[in-house]
Amino acid sequence: AQSVTQPDIHITVSEGASLELRCNYSYGATPYLFWYVQSPGQGLQLLLKYFSGDTLVQGIKGFEAEFKRSQSSFNLRKPSVHWSDAAEYFCAVGGSQGNLIFGKGTKLSVKP
Amino acid sequence: NAGVTQTPKFRVLKTGQSMTLLCAQDMNHEYMYWYRQDPGMGLRLIHYSVGEGTTAKGEVPDGYNVSRLKKQNFLLGLESAAPSQTSVYFCASSSGYYNEQFFGPGTRLTVL
Numbered sequence: 001a002q003s004v005t006q007p008d009i010h011i012t013v014s015e016g017a018s019l020e021l022r023c024n025y026s027y028g029a030t031p032y033l034f035w036y037v038q039s040p041g042q043g044l045q046l047l048l049k050y051f052s053g054d055t056l057v058q059g060i061k062g063f064e065a066e067f068k069r070s071q072s073s074f075n076l077r078k079p080s081v082h083w084s085d086a087a088e089y090f091c092a093v094g095g096s097q098g099n100l101i102f103g104k105g106t107k108l109s110v111k112p
Numbered sequence: 113n114a115g116v117t118q119t120p121k122f123r124v125l126k127t128g129q130s131m132t133l134l135c136a137q138d139m140n141h142e143y144m145y146w147y148r149q150d151p152g153m154g155l156r157l158i159h160y161s162v163g164e165g166t167t168a169k170g171e172v173p174d175g176y177n178v179s180r181l182k183k184q185n186f187l188l189g190l191e192s193a194a195p196s197q198t199s200v201y202f203c204a205s206s207s208g209y210y211n212e213q214f215f216g217p218g219t220r221l222t223v224l
Contacts, residue, residue, distance in 0.1 A: 009152075032210040043116075043202060043215035044155075051210070090154060098162065098209035099145060099170060102154035 002027045002093050006103035013081050014111045021076040021106050023091030032094030033074040035065055038105075039087045047089075050074060061085070086110045114138055116216035118203050124222045125193045133188040133219050135203030143206045144186040145170075145213065146178060148199040155202060161186055193223045 003026040013019055025031055032051055036044040048059025055067040065076045074091060088107045092100040119134045135144065142163050147155040157170030159178040167178045175197060177189045186205075190197060200220050204213040 004154075041218075043217050044204075044213075045215070046212045049212065094210040095157075097157075097160060097168065097170070098143060098206075099157045099160055100155075100213060102156075104152055104154040 002031075002095055002101050004091050004093050004101055004103035006089075006091055006106050008106045009104070010107045010109065012109040012111060015083050016080050019076075019078045019081045019085070019108070021089050021091075021108070023074045023076065023103060024072050025074060025091070025093045026072065027093055030069075031074075033065075033067060034092040034094075034100060035059065035063070035074075035076050036090045036092060036102075037061075037087050038090065044090065047076070081108075081110055083110045083112065116203055116205055116214050118201075118216040118219050120219060121217070122220050124224065125190075126224050127194060129193050130189070130191050131193065131221075132190075133201055133203075133221075135186040135188070135205075135216060136184055137186075137203075137205040137214070138184065139205060139207070139214065140183070141205035141207050141214075142183070143208065143211075143213075144180065145204045145206075146176070146186065146188045147202045147204065148172065149202060149218070150199050158188065158201075193221075195223045197221065198223045 005024045034049045035047040091103040095101045145160040146158040161180040164183040203216040206213045
């Protein structure tokens with residue numbers, strides 16, 4: 001069965017520092033991978049997705065993610081974090097029913 | 113263009129009461145989903161629909177029923193609410209398998 005692991009429950013970074021959020025997935029075939037962001041009290045918004053092709057994908061708000069099949073990973077990165085990036089981030093893999101299977105999320109706090 | 117809307121935003125029920133959550137989308141999407149979000153659990157799929165008149169069970173369907181009588185609406189029902197159903201419920205829609213899912217703002221339900 002497909003599954004997603006986000007090893008870090010909570011990460012704190014300083015504003016202007018770089019960010020990497022980890023995501024590992026379990027899936028037999030080539031996965032469809034997604035990163036969503038949820039601001040407090042809001043629904044989820046898609047940051048980026050990977051279906052095939054170039055393993056480095058660019059998303060909105062300056063985020064990017066790299067698909068590494070050998071490591072079953074799809075880590076999210078941003079070179080310089082802004083205070084407005086404080087939110088919860090969810091990695092997801094496409095399930096067999098066309099749904100999304102989410103990781104448990106990583107909460108990002110940004111220090112001034 | 114409102115996207116995905118959910119009614120109500122908040123609700124408190126007593127154990128054994130029933131209620132219906134309404135999800136509406138104006139993007140002419142075929143696929144609609146109901147998820148629940150619990151602390152530390154990410155989002156889990158309750159039921160989904162791949163078109164008007166069709167519904168299917170997701171990962172955690174017990175205690176819930178759904179209907180998709182109109183393409184734009186997806187209703188989630190709780191026939192006899194239990195405290196274990198205290199959660200935040202999100203509706204989402206998409207134009208197809210593994211396409212971007214657009215989320216509503218959520219409904220916070222408390223069952224006493």
